[in-house]
Amino acid sequence: MKYINKLEKTIIKKGSHLIVGIDPDKTKFPEFIKKKKNPLYEFCKFVINITSDFVTGYKFNVAFFEAEGYKGIETLEQLLEEKKKDFIYICDAKRGDIGNTSEQYARAYFDKMGFDAITVSPYMGVDSIEPFLKRKNKFIYVLALTSNKGSKDFQKLLSGKKHLFEIVIEKFLNSGYYNIGFVMGADYAKRIKKITSYRREIPLLIPGVGTQGGDLPQLLKNLKNEYFLINSSRKILYAGKPTDNLKIYAEKVRSECKKLNDSIKSLKK
Amino acid sequence: MKYINKLEKTIIKKGSHLIVGIDPDKTKFPEFIKKKKNPLYEFCKFVINITSDFVTGYKFNVAFFEAEGYKGIETLEQLLEEKKKDFIYICDAKRGDIGNTSEQYARAYFDKMGFDAITVSPYMGVDSIEPFLKRKNKFIYVLALTSNKGSKDFQKLLSGKKHLFEIVIEKFLNSGYYNIGFVMGADYAKRIKKITSYRREIPLLIPGVGTQGGDLPQLLKNLKNEYFLINSSRKILYAGKPTDNLKIYAEKVRSECKKLNDSIKSLKK
Numbered sequence: 001m002k003y004i005n006k007l008e009k010t011i012i013k014k015g016s017h018l019i020v021g022i023d024p025d026k027t028k029f030p031e032f033i034k035k036k037k038n039p040l041y042e043f044c045k046f047v048i049n050i051t052s053d054f055v056t057g058y059k060f061n062v063a064f065f066e067a068e069g070y071k072g073i074e075t076l077e078q079l080l081e082e083k084k085k086d087f088i089y090i091c092d093a094k095r096g097d098i099g100n101t102s103e104q105y106a107r108a109y110f111d112k113m114g115f116d117a118i119t120v121s122p123y124m125g126v127d128s129i130e131p132f133l134k135r136k137n138k139f140i141y142v143l144a145l146t147s148n149k150g151s152k153d154f155q156k157l158l159s160g161k162k163h164l165f166e167i168v169i170e171k172f173l174n175s176g177y178y179n180i181g182f183v184m185g186a187d188y189a190k191r192i193k194k195i196t197s198y199r200r201e202i203p204l205l206i207p208g209v210g211t212q213g214g215d216l217p218q219l220l221k222n223l224k225n226e227y228f229l230i231n232s233s234r235k236i237l238y239a240g241k242p243t244d245n246l247k248i249y250a251e252k253v254r255s256e257c258k259k260l261n262d263s264i265k266s267l268k269k
Numbered sequence: 270m271k272y273i274n275k276l277e278k279t280i281i282k283k284g285s286h287l288i289v290g291i292d293p294d295k296t297k298f299p300e301f302i303k304k305k306k307n308p309l310y311e312f313c314k315f316v317i318n319i320t321s322d323f324v325t326g327y328k329f330n331v332a333f334f335e336a337e338g339y340k341g342i343e344t345l346e347q348l349l350e351e352k353k354k355d356f357i358y359i360c361d362a363k364r365g366d367i368g369n370t371s372e373q374y375a376r377a378y379f380d381k382m383g384f385d386a387i388t389v390s391p392y393m394g395v396d397s398i399e400p401f402l403k404r405k406n407k408f409i410y411v412l413a414l415t416s417n418k419g420s421k422d423f424q425k426l427l428s429g430k431k432h433l434f435e436i437v438i439e440k441f442l443n444s445g446y447y448n449i450g451f452v453m454g455a456d457y458a459k460r461i462k463k464i465t466s467y468r469r470e471i472p473l474l475i476p477g478v479g480t481q482g483g484d485l486p487q488l489l490k491n492l493k494n495e496y497f498l499i500n501s502s503r504k505i506l507y508a509g510k511p512t513d514n515l516k517i518y519a520e521k522v523r524s525e526c527k528k529l530n531d532s533i534k535s536l537k538k
Contacts, residue, residue, distance in 0.1 A: 070345075101333075122392060157428040
C-alpha cells in the first residue's frame, strides 16, 4: 500500500494526527526504568505501549540510538521488529548524501528496519534523495522550514522573490516523484496555510508544539489539509519525574499524550 | 592538540594530502574477503593496512556500516578502537539536527568513537551544528559545494549577489567558532581558489577526484593553502577485480593509491 493511503487510513482509524517522537535520553529515564537490563529498550517500549490509544504513529530519532553505539542500534532494530500493526513508523534521521551513499541509508532504514517514512535534508539536491524516493511505497519528509532558531540562517534566505525553503518545496514537488512531504515547524502557521492551500494533499510533519513552544490553535486554524502529523517528543516522554513509580509516571505520560491529542481534535473542528 | 595542528603535522609527516574514503560496498568485495567471518571488518582493515604508506588519513562513510545494521556499527567501533596512531580519522556522516539531537551525534562520533572530524549538513543553520563545534579539539567540515549533480539545485542559488554555498561559508566563518572547514567538490577549482585566497588557512575536504571525475591538475593549480585533504574512495578500494587473489588485489589497490598521491605531490609543486 502506498504511504499516503496508509496515512489517511491510520489517521481516520486512530482518530489522531499525533505522532510521539521517540527521543530516548537516558539521563532523563525514570528510576524504575534505569534498573532494567536494557533501559533504552524498556523505556521506548513503555512509552509506545502507554500512548498507543491516542496516537497515529511514532517517530524514532535515530541519534539517540546511535549515541549508545551498536547496542543502541540493536535495540532500535528490536523495537522495529516488534512494530505495532497499523501504526505509522517514521525514521527521523535527516540523511542526504550522494546517490551511492543514500542508497545505503535507504537499505538500512527502509529495506532492513521497515520504516514507513524517513526525514531527509535537501542541501545536496534532489539526486541525493532519489534512492529513497525510488522506493515508491515508502515516503520522504524533506526538511523545509524547521522549528529551531537557526532556520533563519539559510532556510529563510531570499533568492529572487522566494525563500530557500519555498524553492526546496517547489523543486521536490516538481521532481516527478510523488512520495514526498515536508517538515514544517509548528511556528510557521501562515506559511503552512500557504503551502497547504495551493497543494491540499501535501503531507506535512510538524514538530515544535511541545518543549519548543509552538502555538497549537494558530497552527490548526491554518492547516488546510488532512494529511498532517503533529509530533511531540520530550513533553510527553518526560512528563513524569524521574522518581515517580511506574504507575504514576505512566499516568502522567498517558495524560499528557491524551491532552495533546484532545486539543488537536477539538481545535481541528 | 587542536585538529588544525594535528592536520598540519600529519600532512608534513606523511608527505600526503590524500585521504582514503572507506565506503565498503560488500557487493564489490574480492572473493578472498567474502570468505572471511566478518568481510566488512576484513575489507576495511585490508584497505587501511595496504594504503597507509601513501595517505594522511581515512574518511569513514558511516552509511555503509549502517546498512549492515548493528553488526555494521559494531564493526565500525572495532575499526576505530584499532585506529592507527598519527593518522587523521574523519567521520563522513553529514548530520545536522536541532541541538539536543546533534548533541547525541557528537557523543556517538566524537566522544565514543574518537573521530577527529565529522562532515555536517548546514541546512538547519549554525545552532544545529553547535554541539559539534563546542568540542574545540574536534573539527567540523561543513558541506558547502558538493560534487554531485544536485549541487546546482540549491547550493548554487543566488541570494543577492552571493550563492547559497558562499553564504553558508561566510556564516560559519563568522560564527565565533574556529574549528570549521568545508567540503568542496574537486570540480570547483576556481571557486576553491577564491575561498582559499581570502582565507588561506581554511581546511578543505575535497571529494570527487576519482570515480566522480574531477580534474586534478586544475584543482591543484588553484588551491591556495596547505590544509586541504583530497579524498578518493571507490577508485582505490575497488581497483582490483573481485576474482583477483589477495596479492594481486593488494598490489592494485596500493598502486592506485600511490599513483594518486604521487600525482598530488608532483602537481602541487
